[in-house]
Amino acid sequence: MSYIPSVVVSNEQVSENYYILKVRTLRKLVKKPLPPQFSMVWIPGVDLVPLSYADCSNRLVTFFYKVVGEGTKNLSLRKPGDIIAISEPVGKFFTDIENPVFLVGGTSIAPIIHYSKYLENFSGVWGVKSGALAESLIEKFPKLKHLSIVSEDCTIGFCGKLTDHLDKLRLSSNTTVLTAGPPEMVKAVCRWIKNLGVRSYVIAETIVKCGLGVCGSCVINNSLLCRDGPVVDCSVFW
Ligand SMILES: Cc1cc2nc3c(=O)[nH]c(=O)nc-3n(C[C@H](O)[C@H](O)[C@H](O)COP(=O)(O)OP(=O)(O)OC[C@H]3O[C@@H](n4cnc5c(N)ncnc54)[C@H](O)[C@@H]3O)c2cc1C
Ligand code: FES
Structure with a gap:
């Protein structure tokens, strides 16, 4: 590399x-x-x-x-x-997305900041522990305003965890959901989506050591995150 x-x-x-x-x-x-x-x-x-x-x-x-x-x-x-x-960039890009909805926790907002540069329209929810983080990041990357905020300290947006508010979301059949965040959150989102009949993917994280497709540390569902990911189908987390 x-x-x-x-x-x-x-x-x-x-x-x-x-x-x-x-x-x-x-x-x-x-x-x-x-x-x-x-x-x-x-x-x-x-x-x-x-x-x-x-x-x-x-x-x-x-x-x-x-x-x-x-x-x-x-x-x-x-x-x-x-x-x-x-x-140089590792993994595959994934940019051809119809009606993107991002359901994201914490630091996993990083790739969404990148997406916000390329997508005119997107929506979704960003769950944070502290509202102060969301406020400072939105100030620097104003397109993040497209996302609703859920904060655990209840200082901004809805109160609680992102997964507490999934039932409020209305997803149409042509929506594509991308979720990313801590494993428990991702699992809960993917299980919730399972019966809704919408396309759903995870921007996954594993332990990545070589980034070359050689060491095998990043294996996820028989494929390598650094070579085939980081986007995987939500069904991997059902
Ligand atoms: C594809 C990919 C993209 C990422 N993008 C970002 C990003 O944009 N911003 C960001 O803050 N972080 C990101 N991460 C996570 C980041 O790589 C880890 O937090 C970092 O490697 C930790 O290194 P460290 O030496 O500080 O901590 P370490 O001492 O290596 O680890 C501290 C603790 O975190 C755990 N840990 C380390 N890496 C991971 C991981 N990948 N998943 C779950 N637990 C882990 C370890 O098991 C340990 O318990 C990404 C990870 C991957 C795989
Ligand atoms: S990090 Fe070594 S194979 Fe993916």
């Missing part, structure tokens, strides 16, 4: 453990990233971390990430001018 050295332009803490990282690649990516493709982000001396492209415009690439462990903690300490490296 080809890695492109990239200079950190900004690495802004947007809320609690959430950051928006912008890097400028030192050369153009060979392949244009399209949603929901991801990059293997190399943090020198630390780790490789898979992160969804949230935007890519010329040589300026944006990621939205949450600090969860050593790799992302270290990434959050990188300052403007520091060098990291990012891979």
